[in-house]
Amino acid sequence: xxxxxxxxxxxxxxxxxxxxxxxxxxxxxHGIAHRLxxxxxxxxxxxxxxxxxxxxxxxxxxxxxxxxxxxxxxxGRAPAMATGIKRVLxxxxxxxxxxxxxxxxxxxxxxxxxxxRGENITVVFINNAIxxxxxxxxxxxxxxGQKTTSSPRGRDVETTGFPVRMAEILSKLDGxxxxxxxSLHDPKNIRLSKKAIRMAFEVQSRGLGFAIVxxxxxxxxxxxxxxKEALHWVxxxxxxxxxxxxxxxxxxxxxxxx
Amino acid sequence: xxxxxxxxxxxxAEASIRAGVEAYFGYPITPQTELLEWMSLRMPELxxxxxxxxxxxxxINMVYGAACTGKRVMSSSSSPGVSLMxxxxxxxxxxxxxxxxxxxxxxxxxxxxxxxxxxxYNQIVHGGGHGDYHAIVLAPASVQEAIDLTVLAFDLAxxxxxxxxxxxxxxxxxxxxxxxxxxMLPLDRPVPDWxxxxxxxxxxxxxxxxxxxxxxxxxxxxxxxxxxxxxxxNEVRFKEYYLEDAEIAVIGFGxxxxxxxxxxxAARAEGxxxxxxxxxxxxxxxxxxxxxxxxxVRAFLVAEMNTGQMLADVQLAVSGxxxxxxxxxxxxxxxxxDEILTEIQRIAYxxxxxxxxxxxxxxxxxxxxxx
Numbered sequence: 058x059x060x061x062x063x064x065x066x067x068x069x070x071x072x073x074x075x076x077x078x079x080x081x082x083x084x085x086x087h088g089i090a091h092r093l094x095x096x097x098x099x100x101x102x103x104x105x106x107x108x109x110x111x112x113x114x115x116x117x118x119x120x121x122x123x124x125x126x127x128x129x130x131x132x133g134r135a136p137a138m139a140t141g142i143k144r145v146l147x148x149x150x151x152x153x154x155x156x157x158x159x160x161x162x163x164x165x166x167x168x169x170x171x172x173x174r175g176e177n178i179t180v181v182f183i184n185n186a187i188x189x190x191x192x193x194x195x196x197x198x199x200x201x202g203q204k205t206t207s208s209p210r211g212r213d214v215e216t217t218g219f220p221v222r223m224a225e226i227l228s229k230l231d232g233x234x235x236x237x238x239x240s241l242h243d244p245k246n247i248r249l250s251k252k253a254i255r256m257a258f259e260v261q262s263r264g265l266g267f268a269i270v271x272x273x274x275x276x277x278x279x280x281x282x283x284x285k286e287a288l289h290w291v292x293x294x295x296x297x298x299x300x301x302x303x304x305x306x307x308x309x310x311x312x313x314x315x
Numbered sequence: 316x317x318x319x320x321x322x323x324x325x326x327x328a329e330a331s332i333r334a335g336v337e338a339y340f341g342y343p344i345t346p347q348t349e350l351l352e353w354m355s356l357r358m359p360e361l362x363x364x365x366x367x368x369x370x371x372x373x374x375i376n377m378v379y380g381a382a383c384t385g386k387r388v389m390s391s392s393s394s395p396g397v398s399l400m401x402x403x404x405x406x407x408x409x410x411x412x413x414x415x416x417x418x419x420x421x422x423x424x425x426x427x428x429x430x431x432x433x434x435x436y437n438q439i440v441h442g443g444g445h446g447d448y449h450a451i452v453l454a455p456a457s458v459q460e461a462i463d464l465t466v467l468a469f470d471l472a473x474x475x476x477x478x479x480x481x482x483x484x485x486x487x488x489x490x491x492x493x494x495x496x497x498x499m500l501p502l503d504r505p506v507p508d509w510x511x512x513x514x515x516x517x518x519x520x521x522x523x524x525x526x527x528x529x530x531x532x533x534x535x536x537x538x539x540x541x542x543x544x545x546x547x548x549n550e551v552r553f554k555e556y557y558l559e560d561a562e563i564a565v566i567g568f569g570x571x572x573x574x575x576x577x578x579x580x581a582a583r584a585e586g587x588x589x590x591x592x593x594x595x596x597x598x599x600x601x602x603x604x605x606x607x608x609x610x611x612v613r614a615f616l617v618a619e620m621n622t623g624q625m626l627a628d629v630q631l632a633v634s635g636x637x638x639x640x641x642x643x644x645x646x647x648x649x650x651x652x653d654e655i656l657t658e659i660q661r662i663a664y665x666x667x668x669x670x671x672x673x674x675x676x677x678x679x680x681x682x683x684x685x686x
Contacts, residue, residue, distance in 0.1 A: 105514050105516070108511050108512070126519050128521070128522045129521070129525055131376060131406050134379075134403070138380030141379060141382075141383075142383065142384055144377070145338045167369070
């Protein structure tokens with residue numbers, strides 16, 4: 058007697074994901090963030106109407122990993138480029154994917170004004186408290202005392218100031234419909250991150266203004282840690298400085314259920 | 316269409332609209348601001364995109380993004396603002412998307428002033444942004460020409476997937492003259508086969524200026540160079556006046572060229588055999604025509620509103636086969652026709668030498684004139 062074992066595919070590559078290997082280091086959470094976005098694009102049926110804007114930084118090659126149209130911005134200018142695209146193609150989905158050096162340092166003006174205008178785009182902001190691509194320099198989000206290659210004795214707040222909390226700052230602008238911070242350090246928080254990314258795309262598809270999801274992420278290579286240590290560092294060290302939470306969910310957005 | 320009294324900046328704005336510009340991104344800066352203001356009124360009423368950006372850095376990157384969709388897009392600015400756009404222009408050149416930029420040049424360096432100048436010739440003609448690329452640069456001398464060249468700029472930018480800059484000095488932007496606008500073109504251009512608009516029913520597209528492998532970047536640089544050589548072969552434009560029998564050739568672009576035209580006519584009235592070559596494309600430069608003139612004329616006079624930036628291009632074309640003299644006014648000062656007439660008379664009636672940098676002798680004459 059032959060027994061048929063029923064099977065169900067529970068995990069596969071999203072259509073919005075390209076069939077290539079990423080260049081990211083082992084233990085880096087960029088890949089997770091990418092996958093979450095790709096899953097959301099699939100679930101919302103947005104792949105064919107989406108234009109992504111890649112940044113400069115470790116995720117400079119993000120355009121290789123998504124199976125949708127993409128452009129590659131200059132360092133920090135992704136929100137301006139996204140603005141240009143969205144203004145001429147308002148019915149398309151436009152998102153930027155930016156790191157902390159890109160968004161919170163060199164691109165501070167562009168992100169602030171895109172948000173202030175209520176530019177109807179989605180921003181996924183990877184905060185790993187360091188410059189990854191150039192080899193581990195201090196970022197505007199580096200923690201006080203954090204050792205980097207450009208703060209070898211640890212970030213001295215007397216001379217280099219304090220970490221920039223973008224989700225909180227952006228939440229103060231009237232043009233922002235959705236501003237939250239999530240983390241990618243464990244499965245539960247990864248699920249919450251995905252839900253937030255979904256919300257950020259829902260906000261755009263309903264024309265409810267600027268939406269940003271800040272994702273606390275790891276950089277084991279430049280932090281000098283194992284992947285596991287890095288995940289713990291996010292939980293133990295980063296979250297106290299960058300509390301997870303919903304900093305702005307406008308009333309029209311609050312009604313959305315995903 | 317009837318001729319009407321139009322200010323240069325507004326004429327260039329309306330000409331862009333008639334040429335089918337679908338998005339404008341800019342930032343206020345004198346002496347260009349009326350262009351942005353006109354766009355803020357007209358673009359929304361036509362259902363097209365207008366946005367006053369937070370900076371010229373943002374404006375040019377908005378233009379970059381919109382250009383990637385294959386739409387007709389533009390910005391305008393003046394010297395210090397264009398300096399801020401150089402990063403974006405380099406990326407646009409590297410991504411090979413068409414963009415039109417109008418630069419209403421003012422006095423510099425630094426904050427300088429808001430008077431008409433041609434001090435940005437080198438920045439605009441010989442590069443500006445990082446990397447190896449060329450922009451097509453058109454230099455109008457009247458409001459009518461500003462209109463015509465603005466329309467041409469969109470066609471050239473699209474034809475070659477290149478940056479086309481209208482280099483208008485402050486005079487051209489600010490003066491009012493009778494001019495005729497073109498008819499309104501319909502917005503029925505097909506979507507280019509390189510544009511990103513979402514990968515509906517096709518393979519995804521990526522637009523980028525990154526070529527990480529040096530071999531790929533070299534191929535890209537060669538492609539850009541070959542395209543530039545095609546532009547050099549096909550798109551050189553200039554205007555000639557009284558050059559058929561000329562013994563002296565004056566060369567000037569934009570406002571300086573227009574002032575020189577008055578001087579040349581006055582000199583002709585005196586019986587001096589002088590003509591004028593006014594480059595319309597300062598990039599690609601009419602080097603071949605100037606080289607040809609080098610075997611006809613006894614001497615050249617280059618007139619500019621800078622310290623002799625185009626002078627170097629003329630000298631290169633002449634290659635020492637005739638003396639090249641220079642006259643310039645600086646910092647936002649516009650020369651009078653009499654000043655250039657005096658220079659023409661000097662060249663006509665006194666022996667010329669090929670010795671030394673013409674800027675040294677010019678500076679001596681200018682300083683004694685200023686005393």
